[in-house]
Amino acid sequence: DTRKPRNFPPGPKWFPIIGCAWQLRKLHKEKGSLAKATQELATKYGSVVGARIGRERTVFVCGLDVLKEMFRKDELNGRPHDIMSTSRTLGKRRGMGYTDAKFHLEQKKFVMGQLKRTSFRKKVMAHVLEQRVSVIIDELEKKVQSDSVICMTSFFPIHILNTLYFLLTGDKCSSQEMEELFDIMEDFAKNIPLTGTMFGHFPFLRHICPDYCGYNIYVNIHQRILEFVSKRVQVLKKACDSATPDCGFVHPYLMMVNSFEGNGTFSEDQMVATCLDLLIGGFDTSCNAVGFVFLYLILYPDVQRKAQEEIDRVVGRQSPLTLNDRARLQYVECVILESIRLFVGRAFLIPRRALTDATLNGYFIPKDTVIHGNCRLTLLDECAGWKDPKTFYPERFIKNGRISIPDNFTPFGWGRRRCAGEILARANVFLIVASLLQTFNFKPVPGCPPVVDVVEGFTPSVKPFKASITLR
Numbered sequence: 268d269t270r271k272p273r274n275f276p277p278g279p280k281w282f283p284i285i286g287c288a289w290q291l292r293k294l295h296k297e298k299g300s301l302a303k304a305t306q307e308l309a310t311k312y313g314s315v316v317g318a319r320i321g322r323e324r325t326v327f328v329c330g331l332d333v334l335k336e337m338f339r340k341d342e343l344n345g346r347p348h349d350i351m352s353t354s355r356t357l358g359k360r361r362g363m364g365y366t367d368a369k370f371h372l373e374q375k376k377f378v379m380g381q382l383k384r385t386s387f388r389k390k391v392m393a394h395v396l397e398q399r400v401s402v403i404i405d406e407l408e409k410k411v412q413s414d415s416v417i418c419m420t421s422f423f424p425i426h427i428l429n430t431l432y433f434l435l436t437g438d439k440c441s442s443q444e445m446e447e448l449f450d451i452m453e454d455f456a457k458n459i460p461l462t463g464t465m466f467g468h469f470p471f472l473r474h475i476c477p478d479y480c481g482y483n484i485y486v487n488i489h490q491r492i493l494e495f496v497s498k499r500v501q502v503l504k505k506a507c508d509s510a511t512p513d514c515g516f517v518h519p520y521l522m523m524v525n526s527f528e529g530n531g532t533f534s535e536d537q538m539v540a541t542c543l544d545l546l547i548g549g550f551d552t553s554c555n556a557v558g559f560v561f562l563y564l565i566l567y568p569d570v571q572r573k574a575q576e577e578i579d580r581v582v583g584r585q586s587p588l589t590l591n592d593r594a595r596l597q598y599v600e601c602v603i604l605e606s607i608r609l610f611v612g613r614a615f616l617i618p619r620r621a622l623t624d625a626t627l628n629g630y631f632i633p634k635d636t637v638i639h640g641n642c643r644l645t646l647l648d649e650c651a652g653w654k655d656p657k658t659f660y661p662e663r664f665i666k667n668g669r670i671s672i673p674d675n676f677t678p679f680g681w682g683r684r685r686c687a688g689e690i691l692a693r694a695n696v697f698l699i700v701a702s703l704l705q706t707f708n709f710k711p712v713p714g715c716p717p718v719v720d721v722v723e724g725f726t727p728s729v730k731p732f733k734a735s736i737t738l739r
């Protein structure tokens with residue numbers, strides 16, 4: 268329905284066919300990001316902005332209280348049911364991030380339960396992440412001997428993908444296969460925006476100009492990931508007999524599929540799509556989080572020094588740092604939290620859908636309205652209680668000598684839709700950053716210091732930058 272329902276949240280004027288697409292596109296260009304554009308609309312219309320993009324009724328949620336209300340309400344917990352959510356998984360809605368209601372609940376519960384028993388168990392996770400960090404340090408030590416200038420945004424991603432892939436699937440593929448997956452994941456991060464595509468808003472365009480409207484690339488990249496995972500699952504099936512591997516959820520999932528014999532929501536297709544979601548949910552976000560941490564550490568040398576002093580005091584420089592040290596490295600932990608704030612504060616949550624007619628902030632939200640949670644106003648704005656929100660100030664997370672996380676800090680979402688990989692993401696980012704600070708100094712390259720410039724992708728990333736690295 269293209270008419271504005273009564274008591275729908277206020278927003279820009281709806282034009283025939285395109286709705287508000289044109290105004291949004293213009294504002295997006297003007298402001299440099301959709302997050303800034305919708306923040307601007309919120310100053311005019313209030314914290315819930317109503318719009319129509321193509322045929323789709325859309326709401327932008329731009330404030331702490333309304334975001335919390337959205338988190339709380341199960342009826343606003345759905346995911347869009349549109350061409351984007353089906354064409355990514357061969358025409359059927361599958362996976363964890365883009366399914367909803369009972370199907371999503373059953374699947375998420377099972378997968379998270381298994382991961383908590385295997386990969387997210389502290390001992391298992393610590394072992395895998397610590398091993399990888401020692402590879403990173405060895406590689407960086409060698410590199411630094413010949414050239415101290417390293418591109419900070421392209422060095423870590425392959426390592427991050429390696430641990431993610433292994434922890435999530437339990438599969439150790441060859442380094443050649445890892446490179447293959449890496450290329451696809453990089454394509455994904457650059458080319459697929461989280462907030463929607465042109466063909467998503469105007470589905471008919473895929474028949475007219477499938478390249479221009481983003482349809483071909485969208486389908487192609489998802490298909491390549493699915494094919495990769497399916498191929499590896501066939502190998503895993505042959506390799507794993509009755510023994511349960513320590514990592515991933517693939518093996519227990521396959522057993523579940525067999526025991527259900529085709530009934531219920533458990534199927535091999537669904538498992539492969541869940542791997543896809545965990546990979547796309549975890550790769551770009553973790554890489555960008557690491558990118559933001561190092562950008563700010565280089566721009567704020569005092570913070571870097573203070574973090575290193577804490578590491579020297581608590582762990583020393585000789586013995587390798589482990590996940591067990593995390594609780595005692597409070598300042599480093601705050602550096603991570605602060606970087607995640609500045610990263611996700613430039614992002615949106617994954618789009619949602621009203622499962623039934625609902626209300627939000629007193630407005631009417633009809634069934635199937637798409638809802639975008641803008642994190643700028645909760646993480647990067649004074650109105651949510653952040654003092655000097657653009658300043659990198661890890662101490663803001665310390666109260667009376669202890670870490671204190673304010674309740675407006677929700678970079679991983681909240682409730683049923685909460686991030687599936689928060690435990691892993693925080694452990695991984697912490698270990699990479701702390702271990703590297705223990706071993707190296709990071710400085711701007713003379714003449715070309717990094718700048719806080721953000722590039723829109725699946726999630727926002729820092730503009731590629733280099734650092735001059737020396738052994739401590």
Ligand code: HEM
Pocket residue numbers: 363364365375435544545546548549550552553556607611615616617618678679680681683684685686687688689691692693
């Ligand atoms: C710093 C890193 C990360 C950040 C900031 C982050 C943030 C988020 C956010 C904001 C959401 C959406 C919540 C909502 O819609 O309300 C989300 C969902 C999700 N994340 Fe993460 N994430 C990170 C790392 C990871 C990792 C490592 C994984 C995989 C292991 C992962 C897997 C997922 C999945 C599957 C969902 C969808 C959950 C659902 O719809 O039920 N994320 N994440």
